[in-house]
Amino acid sequence: MPDADEIRNAQRAAWDGLSAGWEKWDSIIMDQLRPVSAAMIERLDIAANQRHLDVASGTGEPGLTVARVAPHGFVVLTDLAPEMLEVAARRAAQQGIGNIETRVCSADDLPFADASFDSVSVRFGYMFFPDLRKATAEFARVLRPAGRLAASVWIKPEDNPWTTIVMQAIASEMTVAALDPDGPHMYRCAAPGQLTALYAEAGLHDVVESDVGVELVTRSPEEYWDMISEHVSLAVAALQQVDEAARQRIRSRAIADVSAFEQGGAVRVPGAARCVVGTR
Numbered sequence: 001m002p003d004a005d006e007i008r009n010a011q012r013a014a015w016d017g018l019s020a021g022w023e024k025w026d027s028i029i030m031d032q033l034r035p036v037s038a039a040m041i042e043r044l045d046i047a048a049n050q051r052h053l054d055v056a057s058g059t060g061e062p063g064l065t066v067a068r069v070a071p072h073g074f075v076v077l078t079d080l081a082p083e084m085l086e087v088a089a090r091r092a093a094q095q096g097i098g099n100i101e102t103r104v105c106s107a108d109d110l111p112f113a114d115a116s117f118d119s120v121s122v123r124f125g126y127m128f129f130p131d132l133r134k135a136t137a138e139f140a141r142v143l144r145p146a147g148r149l150a151a152s153v154w155i156k157p158e159d160n161p162w163t164t165i166v167m168q169a170i171a172s173e174m175t176v177a178a179l180d181p182d183g184p185h186m187y188r189c190a191a192p193g194q195l196t197a198l199y200a201e202a203g204l205h206d207v208v209e210s211d212v213g214v215e216l217v218t219r220s221p222e223e224y225w226d227m228i229s230e231h232v233s234l235a236v237a238a239l240q241q242v243d244e245a246a247r248q249r250i251r252s253r254a255i256a257d258v259s260a261f262e263q264g265g266a267v268r269v270p271g272a273a274r275c276v277v278g279t280r
């Protein structure tokens with residue numbers, strides 16, 4: 001089992017490497033994940049002058065949306081991977097959002113004073129942290145009393161065909177290692193109640209879990225393949241291990257399989273996430 005530094009270093013390198021794919025496919029990714037941000041932000045009850053911390057902000061969401069909802073407030077976007085945050089800063093500038101700053105740091109060691117934020121969000125970041133307990137304790141520490149934490153995680157792979165189609169195509173060409181229940185990967189926090197237990201341990205109360213459906217929409221099966229193979233962490237890591245001929249066979253199979261989801265001139269593949277909110 002790698003130690004915390006090794007996990008952080010591997011995650012930083014992996015996400016810096018994925019940042020170009022995330023920027024290239026930004027509008028499709030953001031459309032897919034918008035219902036999750038909406039559910040998180042609704043439960044955070046953002047005021048116009050909110051002081052908000054977005055952890056594992058990546059290319060900026062949901063922090064940038066919070067910054068728009070809180071025009072007299074301030075949002076700090078944090079992430080371990082500097083190149084992801086550079087994309088976030090470019091997106092903020094493109095959208096004319098000025099009430100933000102970016103800060104490179106790890107979720108389990110936040111460089112902020114106690115009780116310095118009204119709310120904290122973590123969209124699809126939890127599963128990659130080296131120490132989930134330590135990170136949750138940090139979120140509780142920087143929240144003011146009665147402040148809220150909202151996080152989202154992916155539900156199990158079977159409920160997320162938008163990734164499993166490609167992963168099954170990859171598995172037809174190579175042995176894909178079973179997902180380590182304690183290791184960093186996108187399905188590590190799929191178990192119902194897992195985040196609720198972490199929140200409770202960190203002293204948060206009124207914790208509520210709710211499921212949120214998403215839909216990945218691309219213009220064609222080919223576009224589906226291109227975007228998944230260029231930005232989904234599990235797929236990109238596995239595809240680095242196959243040669244070009246195998247990659248082409250995987251591509252053909254994924255494109256054939258995702259064609260079952262074509263409707264009305266687009267490809268629409270469902271998925272499911274869980275949103276967990278608690279109060280300090």
Ligand SMILES: C[S@@+](CC[C@H](N)C(=O)[O-])C[C@H]1O[C@@H](n2cnc3c(N)ncnc32)[C@H](O)[C@@H]1O
Nearest residue numbers: 011015056057058079080081106107123125128
């Ligand atoms: C799936 S992306 C989510 C980005 C964004 N929140 C979104 O939903 O679009 C996961 C992010 O977690 C970040 N991450 C991984 N380990 C981290 C850590 N220890 N501390 C902070 N961020 C981390 C990665 O760099 C990456 O940007």
